[in-house]
Amino acid sequence: MANDLYRIVYCSRNLIDEHSTSTTHDAELESILNASRVNNRSVDVTGALLFNREYFAQVLEGPRTPVETTFERIQRDRRHGEVTVVENGFAGARDFPEWAMAHAAPASGQMEDGICATLQLALLQPSANGEDVLLLMKDLVIQD
Amino acid sequence: MQVEAHALNTASVHLTPLPLRVVPSPEHHARHKAQARTPGGDVDFLTGLASRARFEDELHRSLEEIAAGTRQGTGVLFLDLDRFKRVNDTLGHAVGDDLLRLVSDRLRGELHPDDVLARLGGDEFAILLANAPDPVALAQLSQRLIDLVQRTYLIEGHVVHVGTSIGIALAPQNGVSARELLRRADLALYESKNRGRGAFHFFEDEFESKALSRRDLEMQLRKAIVLRQLAMFYQPQVSVETGAITGFEALLRWRHPERGLLLPGDFMLLAEEIGMTLPIGEWVLRTVCAEAKKWPDNLVFAVNVSAQQFEDTAFAASVERALSKAGLPGHRLEIEVKEDVLLRNDPSVPETLHALQRMSVRVTLDDFGTGVASLSQLARLPFDKIKIDRSLIAMESADPRNRAIIRAVSALGQSLGICTHAEGVESLEHLQRVRSDGCHSVQGYYYSEAVPADQITQLIDKLKHLNTSTE
Numbered sequence: 001m002a003n004d005l006y007r008i009v010y011c012s013r014n015l016i017d018e019h020s021t022s023t024t025h026d027a028e029l030e031s032i033l034n035a036s037r038v039n040n041r042s043v044d045v046t047g048a049l050l051f052n053r054e055y056f057a058q059v060l061e062g063p064r065t066p067v068e069t070t071f072e073r074i075q076r077d078r079r080h081g082e083v084t085v086v087e088n089g090f091a092g093a094r095d096f097p098e099w100a101m102a103h104a105a106p107a108s109g110q111m112e113d114g115i116c117a118t119l120q121l122a123l124l125q126p127s128a129n130g131e132d133v134l135l136l137m138k139d140l141v142i143q144d
Numbered sequence: 145m146q147v148e149a150h151a152l153n154t155a156s157v158h159l160t161p162l163p164l165r166v167v168p169s170p171e172h173h174a175r176h177k178a179q180a181r182t183p184g185g186d187v188d189f190l191t192g193l194a195s196r197a198r199f200e201d202e203l204h205r206s207l208e209e210i211a212a213g214t215r216q217g218t219g220v221l222f223l224d225l226d227r228f229k230r231v232n233d234t235l236g237h238a239v240g241d242d243l244l245r246l247v248s249d250r251l252r253g254e255l256h257p258d259d260v261l262a263r264l265g266g267d268e269f270a271i272l273l274a275n276a277p278d279p280v281a282l283a284q285l286s287q288r289l290i291d292l293v294q295r296t297y298l299i300e301g302h303v304v305h306v307g308t309s310i311g312i313a314l315a316p317q318n319g320v321s322a323r324e325l326l327r328r329a330d331l332a333l334y335e336s337k338n339r340g341r342g343a344f345h346f347f348e349d350e351f352e353s354k355a356l357s358r359r360d361l362e363m364q365l366r367k368a369i370v371l372r373q374l375a376m377f378y379q380p381q382v383s384v385e386t387g388a389i390t391g392f393e394a395l396l397r398w399r400h401p402e403r404g405l406l407l408p409g410d411f412m413l414l415a416e417e418i419g420m421t422l423p424i425g426e427w428v429l430r431t432v433c434a435e436a437k438k439w440p441d442n443l444v445f446a447v448n449v450s451a452q453q454f455e456d457t458a459f460a461a462s463v464e465r466a467l468s469k470a471g472l473p474g475h476r477l478e479i480e481v482k483e484d485v486l487l488r489n490d491p492s493v494p495e496t497l498h499a500l501q502r503m504s505v506r507v508t509l510d511d512f513g514t515g516v517a518s519l520s521q522l523a524r525l526p527f528d529k530i531k532i533d534r535s536l537i538a539m540e541s542a543d544p545r546n547r548a549i550i551r552a553v554s555a556l557g558q559s560l561g562i563c564t565h566a567e568g569v570e571s572l573e574h575l576q577r578v579r580s581d582g583c584h585s586v587q588g589y590y591y592s593e594a595v596p597a598d599q600i601t602q603l604i605d606k607l608k609h610l611n612t613s614t615e
Binding site: 006008010064067068071072075076078081083084085088089090 | 292295296299303
């Protein structure tokens, strides 16, 4: 069981200092992506990370134990809060097999509102909106 | 032994390699390693944290240093987990143990390497600060610990939530003996739990007198049933359509010899702590059933039941006993439970709900709209009535969002065959508003406050009169 493919999706609120300039903010996010790529590769975890000034959303998939350990490490990171698991369970196949951590990046500024709305809903009613968050991220990564 | 070692390994993959960082000298290190093999030693096996014995040793040492003038001060933080028992009960002890390890790691990560973090037992933790504490920094630390502990855990495929409350005592300000300091940290912890959990408090002198008066109250509460100081008051519930009384909500009061009339909020938390919820609950059921028996068959009497009482596996049986002792048919009794019953996700809850349904006892979801109950839960469980919380009714401005909630609940209730009831109706304006929003019945000061049993006749007459005069 512990080695079957397991997946979680969570959303959280971005707490990186809101007064930071957008360059330092982006640098911080870049370092989060890089750190998670390094960590994940060694434990066979793949996934995708979506973020903007307000929210994070992340998919983690892999054997259950490293997925849970990775989540626990992320959970202690004080650069975000209100971490809400919107989906968790065993999965048939990886959605991001080629990515230690894909960056789910919106193609244009216009999509920003839609993304915020989806994540905000997911934080409010996690169980009802987990699927939407996963679909959104798959969409964004493929476009990318 | 091997299993234990393995579990500790997995939990600490990315964490502090040493379970204990407070190692004053190599000799001491050797000593504690040796003692770790014996029960009652320095190390808590489950978490790798310091044991209670070790914590007390370190505390004594710090206090001696303060007395000798070689140390400025120290502080003790007591923490315990909110809702831990529930995790253990529903997900099993293995998950509970993993949770304790993860909590330990999260706490450890926020502390200074020289702070002593100990598990005192069960879900109780204590921190002894290495440095003389600055209150502002300590408050920030406490808030961080609370925030971190209450974040979601994923354990063996389960999503787990707990919280923590913290009590803080400082030396030398709050005491110079270990005993005094620990007791005061404990009193501060009690204050945090009492004020809604997920909070921290520094010890204050008034906690001492509060603890004393709590002990008095406890002695008196133990005797209150026998001395016939408990009483039920009754508040009428009225049909919006006909204006007729449909029944009464029975409300518990304690006629305290010195303090006057006490409301449940003044003493039920204490009752829960000293294990009196169940006997008081039984008394309430018996008393209300006996009272209901005196009144016409169309009047329904509602009784408030705590989550603890409702989850007791013997609850349905005690309702059955109370009904049969009074000779009261089940449809005359209504049980009101609050949303926290749903939150606990206890497997006994749907069973009890169905058992009550089989006896024709109605079940009401109380205080809806204040917390966590979702509309989908309403659809899943067999409730007969939803009571919309007074806070949604009382808004002077009649906030359109609250009205939208009331309308949505009423509409959903309509389609599920659940009645909606508005509490806290204090004026004709409130009544008209909730009527147009689709509520079926109401209660509140507009009709009457809760009255003692011997005033029910008078109350019924008064409301008949009010009815004819408004028609």
